[in-house]
């Protein structure tokens with residue numbers, strides 16, 4: 544009995560992908576071994592790696608002048624990789640602050656460069672700033688933002704225009720959720736455990752001209768040029784997570800690619816927000832134009848009911864709905880692998896719960 548898992552990450556994986564991995568676990572492609580047990584330098588694994596990259600390039604229409612890297616260290620390590628590789632000591636770097644993850648990225652960047660906060664939405668992070676509210680510095684080495692704040696559930700509905708300065712995006716919780724124009728970005732990074740695959744892997748898409756500028760003292764395994772020159776295999780990569788990401792990419796292509804997947808995600812989020820807005824018990828704290836498609840936060844007008852809500856939901860097979868400890872309330876993470884049926888089951892439970900507690 545599979546649960547509907549609304550956890551923010553590690554998150555649900557597509558059942559078809561799990562079943563394929565299960566089927567291949569003991570004897571991968573007739574090798575008599577699992578994919579976890581073969582050398583990352585073998586021809587067979589090179590093929591896994593190359594196919595994963597080709598499928599991701601296909602899905603996001605990644606232009607030829609971008610490299611795709613598959614690394615360890617999660618998204619959090621990129622908070623330091625980015626300033627180490629893209630800014631010299633003393634450079635100014637612009638960061639847009641929209642919540643928990645932006646805040647962490649800023650704290651880390653401040654250890655390497657002068658951070659200018661180019662915009663925030665003030666107060667309690669319930670909206671993203673508009674383009675006209677952003678104030679970039681004259682000479683920033685790059686502009687960093689978080690298109691989707693996983694904890695607050697606020698998402699940019701637009702890509703900031705930076706006037707030619709390289710735009711860096713932490714897309715951990717929104718990559719592959721809808722079509723994007725990669726050419727608008729200098730660098731995209733995403734921890735895998737939300738919308739790509741198992742944890743332990745981070746995917747980086749970086750424009751070639753931004754590679755090769757690591758500051759002196761940068762560890763070789765943190766240097767985009769070294770990593771890129773060695774096809775992300777300077778040392779042993781997280782091979783199983785990479786293989787699983789490749790299966791997820793094939794699953795997304797089979798589902799119709801980014802246009803079809805984006806349509807489904809739009810519909811899933813719209814149905815859930817409509818149910819929240821129509822109810823007298825639930826409330827979305829997020830401004831309508833900033834609502835995330837992937838992480839839907841909501842509160843119960845009667846907080847005393849939180850525990851009963853979570854217990855009832857778990858009984859109905861709906862898990863991982865407790866909001867982040869810093870915010871409280873509820874959060875339904877509805878990444879690509881959450882089927883429409885899961886969102887519908889949640890809406891039905893919410894409505895029944897409200898009726899019973901009216």
Ligand SMILES: *Cc1c(COP(=O)(O)O)cnc(C)c1O
Pocket residue numbers: 552616617618619620644689691692693713714715716734735737
């Ligand atoms: C989950 C998340 C992170 C942290 O990812 P790790 O892989 O645990 O380091 C960073 N940024 C965003 C937007 C996230 O959702």
